[in-house]
Amino acid sequence: MKKRFLCLSLIFALAAAQVMPVAAARKDEVQAEKANTQSKLSATESKEAELEEKKNNLLGEIDSLDQNLVQVIAQIDILKGEISDKEGAIVETKEDLAEAEADRDEQYAAMKKRIQYLYENGGSDAWAQMLLEVNSITDLLSKAEYTEKMYQFDRDELEKLRDTVQQVTDLGNQLEQEKAELEEMKQAQEDQQVNLEAALEEKKAVASDYETQIANVQAQADEYRSLIEQQNAELQRIQEEEARQAAEAKKAKEKAAKEAEAAAQRQAQQNTANTPDNNTNTNNNNTNNDVDDEDEPETPSNNGGGGNSYVPEPETPSYEEPEEEEQGGGGYSATGEAVVAYASQFIGNPYVYGGNSLTNGIDCSGFTQQVFAHFGYSISRTSDSQAGDGRGISYSQSRAGDIIVYSGHVAILTGDGGIVHASNSAPYPQGGIKYSSNALYRPYIAVRRIVD
Structure with a gap:
């Protein structure tokens, strides 16, 4: 009977010792899924960082293009002002040229009239008349000098007018050339403006595409984070279930040990109650003996007085699982x-x-x-x-x-x-x-x- 209790104790002890965590396979599966999700999340975050870096670089290029465009537009405005000034100067120069040409033509016409008068009214008779009318040789020289000076004056004035016309003409040509150069510069700046605006539109479109990609990557990362939270929650539940089963296994183990101990005590009491009384001899030399193993055969012994006594065989020690050290209460989550x-x-x-x-x-x-x-x-x-x-x-x-x-x-x-x-x-x-x-x-x- 005692052997049966021993086997029962061993069964309970082994059952308690072999309790495995609940859903261990599922736990490993969730941990593997979580590791895979974390790997994907890391790759997604790296992609997001890469896109952000590209977007920031592109925004820097856009800022630079914006600054260049502002400078080009400002330069175009300056050139427009300079061209307008040149056009005004050209108008004034043309007016000056027209006035100089008019003065020249007027001077030339007057000179032609004087020359024509001298030729028509001059000759040897004119000089003879001049000799007859003068009072002295000094007067004659004075009139001759005056006539020479008048000729010289006409020639000088005409020369000055020609120079003035030439200067005004040269100035007009120069202004026209400068205006043409300004027009070319303005056209070049306007072409650059068109190119910059096209580049800006292209860069802004790419930046917008980056923002869309980043938004998509962020949404995907949020999905991975949500999935990781769900996996953590499932792992938490599995761990709590493991802890609960561990606690229940511990209690079952303790209960089995206590039941085995109680059964052993009851068997010992029963064996004590069934032990035969060996006080039949009058000399009362024998004492009562408790026999724990009632299933073992008794061996008779001759004590020389004719009485029988029983020598029990050695008792087989019962196996008891050592109790685990009791943990302090209330501290565990x-x-x-x-x-x-x-x-x-x-x-x-x-x-x-x-x-x-x-x-x-x-x-x-x-x-x-x-x-x-x-x-x-x-x-x-x-x-x-x-x-x-x-x-x-x-x-x-x-x-x-x-x-x-x-x-x-x-x-x-x-x-x-x-x-x-x-x-x-x-x-x-x-x-x-x-x-x-x-x-x-x-x-x-x-x-x-x-x-x-």
Whole structure:
């Protein structure tokens, strides 16, 4: 009978020890989907950044073109003003030319009249008359000099008029040439304006296309972020279910152990009640014996007094699963409890500095990194860096699953005032991955919450 109770205890113990996380396959699938979504999100964000950079470069080119266009338009306006001034100067020059030509023609006509008069009324008789009319040789010379001066004056005036006409004509030609040059410059600036405006329209169209692409990429990134939130929520539910099942398995294990213990006690009491009384001899030398295993045959013994006594065979020790250390109440969140439960599976495994294997050897920061990676959280590799991961909280606000960082060391808080951590290279339980009951065994630097 006792063997049957022993088997029952073993069955319950093995069943409790083999509880696996709920929907483990789905959890791995969701984590893989999440990693794929995060990869797509990163690629989308990179594409968005690339498009933003191209758009900003294009906007810089548009600004430069705008500035050039403003300068060209201003230059065109200046040239228009200069052309207008040249046209005004040309009009004035033409008027001056017309006036000079009129003066020249008038002077030329007067000179022709005087020459014609002298020729018509002059000759030898005119000189003879002049000799007869003069009173002296001085008077004669004066009249001759006057006549010469008059001729010279006409010639000088005519020469001046010719020079004036030539100067005005040259000035008019120069102004016309300058105007033509200004017109060419104006045309070149106007052509440049047309080209700049066309380039601006093209650049603005491309910029608008970039904005459309960026909007599409942002919408796609938002979809990926929403999908990641859904995947995180599903992982959260799976982790909570794992924690719930772990708690139920623990309770079932404890219940099975208690039931096995109670059954063993009841069997012991029953065996005690069924033990035969061996006080038939008058000398009362024998005492009562409790026999635990009632199914084993009794071996008779001759005590020389004719009485029978029973020597029980050695009792087979019953197997009892050692009880797990009771965790402190109220400190766990569902996810935090799952983190601690997962981390505690590796207690007893060795410590290796720089190691990354939860089974073959790992150091303190590698232990915390690998534990949280199991739940889809990425943290730094060194304890100093992990002091900046997650969200900072006070120790009084801490709960199971938070990390506590010391100088050169890091551990996972278990919620009962203790920690689970990869301690040192000494053999377990002095070292290796182990549970320590006092999280404040040394001053700490920071307490960080990785799982909210």
